[in-house]
Amino acid sequence: MSKAVERLVVAATAGVFVAGTALGVNLAFSKPEPVAAEPTCEVKTVATGEVLSSNLVMVHVYNASQRAGIANRVKINLERRGFLGGVAQNNPGQLKAKNVIVLTSDPTDPRAKLVARQFKGKVIFKGADFETEDGISVLIGPDYAGLKKASTKLKAGRDVSVCVPTITLP
Known part of the structure; x- marks a missing residue:
């Protein structure tokens, strides 16, 4: 594998990690959507x-x-x-x-x-x-x-x- 391909794979992996972390933090601190009360x-x-x-x-x-x-x-x-x-x-x-x-x-x-x-x-x-x-x-x-x-x-x-x-x- 060439150095350029290795750098591309590492960059893509880092990008996925950063995006996943950002999404996780956003979900952890977001307010839940209101749920309509259903009759019991x-x-x-x-x-x-x-x-x-x-x-x-x-x-x-x-x-x-x-x-x-x-x-x-x-x-x-x-x-x-x-x-x-x-x-x-x-x-x-x-x-x-x-x-x-x-x-x-x-x-x-x-x-x-x-x-x-x-x-x-x-x-x-x-x-x-x-x-x-x-x-x-x-x-x-x-x-x-x-x-x-x-x-x-x-x-x-x-x-x-x-x-x-x-x-x-x-």
């Missing part, structure tokens, strides 16, 4: 008299007992029944549950009724003392009796709007 769910309405099924109800489970992992276990078991799984975490509030409390300000909500009928033992309806997620939240206490065989469908006694999560594929 699609609102569906179940009219009075129509069937509300478990696959339209998001359930969040909070542990108010000393049993580690019970919220996650209950959430998984509800998901097996077709419910949409929400959060599973320890009770962030001060409410104490014996068996199960369905956290709602409206015990006539068909979603709350459908979730409540899944549990054995006494289920109480009570307003939450912390900020809850969209959907139905339940508090599991130390005397949790488990799930019973129950229908995962309910004829809605009134119109109810549900937010079904959307999944956007790339």
Whole structure:
């Protein structure tokens, strides 16, 4: 290889290095392009008299007992029944549950009724003392009796709007 060709190769390599470094620094310090917020769910309405099924109800489970992992276990078991799984975490509030409390300000909500009928033992309806997620939240206490065989469908006694999560594929 002649000296002129070697110099040309070294100059080209140096040029690529300098350009790449400049581009990298520019990208590292540039502001990201704004991304349009996409809806996280699609609102569906179940009219009075129509069937509300478990696959339209998001359930969040909070542990108010000393049993580690019970919220996650209950959430998984509800998901097996077709419910949409929400959060599973320890009770962030001060409410104490014996068996199960369905956290709602409206015990006539068909979603709350459908979730409540899944549990054995006494289920109480009570307003939450912390900020809850969209959907139905339940508090599991130390005397949790488990799930019973129950229908995962309910004829809605009134119109109810549900937010079904959307999944956007790339």
